[in-house]
């Protein structure tokens with residue numbers, strides 16, 4: 001009646017100051033938080049594209065990122081084909097540029113156990129400011145970029161040291177010898193958590209600390225999607241001893257524990273590293289609050305429902321469309337404005353040494369773009385849209 005475009009009257013929840021304006025024609029909502037500068041960086045997303053356009057594309061990912069209040073995203077290299085060469089970097093940067101979406105698109109180069117490839121990757125890093133770092137899969141996850149033997153990981157650190165690489169090396173830490181894929185049984189999704197236990201992460205972090213020291217690695221080490229409090233202890237100790245190290249945590253690891261795996265849709269919660277036991281979740285959330293974890297990253301990794309619920313039961317859940325919710329969650333948990341700003345923006349800018357312009361804009365709800373809404377429960381608790389995306 002008053003608003004031409006968003007024709008249902010605003011609903012202001014009592015718990016939080018979100019205004020929800022619902023567009024009755026398309027069913028999408030517009031969420032605007034009052035008096036806030038919206039600015040987030042997601043340093044860990046999977047925009048796939050190439051041969052996996054059905055999961056996510058660079059253009060679509062950037063659109064959702066823009067609508068969700070993100071000013072920058074850093075894309076992971078376990079694409080198909082994997083991002084290991086200059087030519088593919090150029091292809092991806094062109095797709096992002098052609099999209100015309102004003103969100104900084106950064107990428108990590110994938111590393112292999114071949115020292116010549118590592119050295120070429122360093123050259124590409126130096127050539128393109130959008131190549132913001134390197135990624136090492138010190139354990140197999142999604143894709144074929146695993147550098148799983150100790151020998152090949154040594155080679156990577158050695159080659160980076162020889163090249164004088166001083167950028168960020170983000171590492172997926174799950175030590176292969178502590179993974180037991182035979183335990184996985186899709187009928188009981190919790191078995192995924194047993195197949196990839198905390199010990200695998202802890203031991204891999206220990207390996208990275210040791211190998212980076214032994215090889216005189218002079219760059220910045222970043223432990224991606226840290227999920228075990230014992231691994232955080234190792235990172236904090238190393239930092240106190242002067243190692244240039246950081247770690248990031250995914251919202252799913254500090255909001256949920258592995259009891260999700262017992263839900264009817266438990267199989268949808270399969271991700272690497274997996275959700276952890278309740279005690280670990282509680283402890284790591286306290287660590288986040290205590291400032292022991294450097295920032296939040298979503299590991300946005302959508303798959304089709306078929307891929308999630310049938311063989312190969314892909315690991316990964318979407319994340320970028322829920323950034324405003326994560327902010328609200330932290331606020332409800334008494335994180336200060338300053339803490340939230342550091343965890344979602346400034347610690348990342350500082351670590352990667354890049355200038356990202358903050359922008360102020362309205363947020364458009366894009367959760368319906370994905371087949372699975374992992375944060376539905378928490379949205380309902382916080383008074384967000386009560387309607388499930390899946391229904």
Ligand SMILES: [Zn+2]
Pocket residue numbers: 044046076299301
């Ligand atoms: Zn990832």
